[in-house]
Amino acid sequence: MPVNTMHGGNIYQFARRIGCLPEQVLDFSANINPQQAVDWVSLRTVNLTPYADPDYSQLKQAFKQRYPYPANADCEVFNGASAAIFALLRFLRPRQLLLYAPLYSEYVRMGRQLGCQLSFINRFDEDLDAVIPRGSTVVFVNPATPDGQLYDLHPLLLRWQQADCTIVIDESFLDFCLSESAMESISQYDKLYVIKSLSKFYGCAGIRIGFVIAAVSAVNALKQYEPSWKLSSLDMAYMQQALVNTDFIAQTHQQTAILRQLLHQALCDSGLFEHVYPSAANFLLARLPGNCDGHALQSALESERILIRVCDNFIGLDQRHVRFAVKDQHTIEQLAYALAHV
Known part of the structure; x- marks a missing residue:
């Protein structure tokens, strides 16, 4: 297809x-927040002359303060959630990719480009307790797209772990919900990756910032495939202010x-x-x-x-x-x- x-x-x-x-x-x-978290006037003093910090230290600090993750985890920044999806799947190179559909077409397109064996579980028509191929890479979007259903992931995470799966949870719209992130489960399972998109909630689709949160060793390995200076100083300054706007x-x-x-x-x-x-x-x-x-x-x-x-x-x-x-x-x-x- x-x-x-x-x-x-x-x-x-x-x-x-x-x-x-x-x-x-x-x-x-x-699906972008009609309100913005930052007044552009406050960004006039951003210094655009030097290279931006290639380690994104201040941005990552603001991110961790807003989204606390376990001590054994770390995060890597990307030029938007789409870039994070492509980079993560290229890094993981799964042989079997199990997608809970409907979901973003980026996962399907990248899986096919990588030659993955794709399988689908239709969230609308099929039982979520369907058999999980052992050792597969599972992708689940929560809250789901394009319907917005919010799932209790705890029983699913347990089943995926028992099947020794690599797990990718996409939380691009979770900020709109009063619900906990799957990031906390990284402390018990080091084959879990969480994708966060910031542009949707903070009303700034033109500011392309996304994150992958995973075990420290996994993030360090992922970084080896990534270029420096993926974000501009303006991008980072905007998002650092947005993250602290409680x-x-x-x-x-x-x-x-x-x-x-x-x-x-x-x-x-x-x-x-x-x-x-x-x-x-x-x-x-x-x-x-x-x-x-x-x-x-x-x-x-x-x-x-x-x-x-x-x-x-x-x-x-x-x-x-x-x-x-x-x-x-x-x-x-x-x-x-x-x-x-x-």
């Missing part, structure tokens, strides 16, 4: 097609819950969807009925400059599945009006 690498957030291509400016697009396709963190948790409910109500009130999936993240997945097509819905919304995410390139989903990011109240109200007139 060919992999469609289409990704949410390509407002530039969409704007060119419908004849508007990118900033005029109401972008429900990219008021922003609390406000986002409260705001996301309220706006997600408002979005859920708008989707239900439209009468267009046969099911809206419950979510713990900052997006909602909805399913159109019968032979309805998400691409047709997207076409119908173009006159209002609304961009959504049709999820037919996710393993296990089809063109009936569409995803909507949580946006600010006014933007959600504009969506509700548009859906009511489709």
